[in-house]
Amino acid sequence: MQITKPLQVILGPTASGKTHLAVQVAAELDGEIISADSRQVYREMDIGTGKDLGEYQLAGKPVPYHLIDIADAGTQYNVNDYQHDFEKVYEGIASRNRVPILCGGSGFYIYALLKGHAYSAIPVNESLRAKLQELSNEQLLARFKTYSTDYQELADTSTRKRLIRAIEISEYLSADPAAGNQFAKPDLAQQSIIFGLNPAVEIRRERISTRLNQRLENGLVEEVEQLLKKLTPDQLIYYGLEYKYITLYLTGELDFATMKSKLETEIHRFAKRQMTFFRKMEKDGLAIHWLNDDWNERQKIEYIAQQYLGFEAQRSKS
Template identity: 35%
Template sequence: MLKLAAIVGPTAIGKTEVSLIVAQKLKGEIISCDSMQIYKGMDIGTAKVGEEERKKVVHHMIDIVDPEVNYSVADYQKKVKELIRDINSRGRLPILVGGTGLYYQAVVDDYKFFPMPSKDEVRRRLEEMVNEKGLSWAYEYLKTVDPDYAALISSNDQKRIIRALEVYYLTGKPFSRFQTRDVSCYNLAAVGLYLERDELYRRIDQRVEEMIAKGLIEEVYALFKKGYDPSLNSMQALGYKQVWYYLSGFLTYEEMLREIKRETRHYAKRQYTWFKKDKRIMWINVKDYPSSAILAQKICAYIAGQLYKA
């Protein structure tokens, strides 16, 4: 079986830093498992690894499409499956790193994506209802009819929320029922990183402040100057939507900061909830290790023990 390692967990937990060390020690190549890092020009808000780090460790699935491209999870899965085969064929270890649960699951469990029915009239009506009642209403409704799929996606992901509700209205069945899984075709070693809630929230707040200081507002402004519509799926990424509201005068600076921090905390909670369902993941409390280097040693030992057993 093809080997595959994974380092997952919520945003701001420290996956990027430790994964760089692990990849160098295990002769690995990193495959980003982040639904927003695929977009070009969205660097600060998605916390992409820097150019210098990419020179040290090969990274895949970063900066592959422009923000207006509708890049689906099926597209991601297809490309990553090719990468995993290629990296293994060269005697190196593919390491899936990120926090997008749906993308992770689609790869490790080889989701089968079947064509879903679509009807313009139903979709238009759903879009009208979202405009009338708000996206939060639509997400709450999705949670009642398809809690499994709702747990996998962002409450801001209008495209996927409407699509799931459309399938439910047309078939009477939850969208998640149509995403079948196979037994993983990989020899998998998956590690999950976690922290106590208060410490994680402190890190999230700190990261948001750092992103603003690095130029997130300027980055968002540059994107919209290029003509990217705020309704694009890429523009629903954490931070980008709130900064757009600020630039448009709908939020004050302080309100923008609060909204980004609040939404990021909610997202981290959803990430935990989802990944905790996967019993194959070995969880590590980041707080138990005084440095990323020592944490990386623990992760390397676990992965090597799982994938390179005598």
């Protein structure tokens, strides 16, 4: 992939307001948004993934978005698929001389794009996955910690699905530590500028709780009911968080109050793990411009626009 237009990245934990801000910035800079959300790629998984497509317009004018609703629910779309799809979308945006804005909270997807690391394309091991599915999350995490590879510090283990994939990659690299190098992709980090949103923990927690209540009131349980007409409970549980706990409720394993309480707790933990991964990205050399949470929206937009345009001008000279 030839990089002809610098990539702007807007990342942050769940409920930090990433999409809303990215839409405003896209309108300011004549940009298009590339989603970096590992679950919004799936069709019919709308409320549970926070796929509010109405956000992608401003003053009645649509803001183009990509990599949302591109795979059927029930399939296992992975980071290697995402890298290939990103390349096609990026090239289209660059050919239109518009600003590509990568926006999302799936840190491992973002990291894989920016660092072009070798691990994402390591092949699936179906027999290993079948064995791992029989283990609890605690057993999976304990197994993951037994490995010692260069990948361990980078792995995203924030959901059961990702933890299983992390073990799969670790197993592969343990057998052949150098094997992953054949999958390496170009380093996009040097052509990217990253901005981060990180609201205060108490604000983030309040937003998560409010949003969960709104989603439950607006049909989240019914969405999962409809999906269960097409998919097995295990297929939905695979996607974690809302789809896991509401499936457990609908199959009678949890009552509503317990389901809601456990789900809310897990979303809070997920947001914390997202921030941990973003900090790992920084330790690995990816500079993140964290936006001042005290700034108003206009100040954030202007800061991002100025920094991006300055970065673009600098890259064009070099």
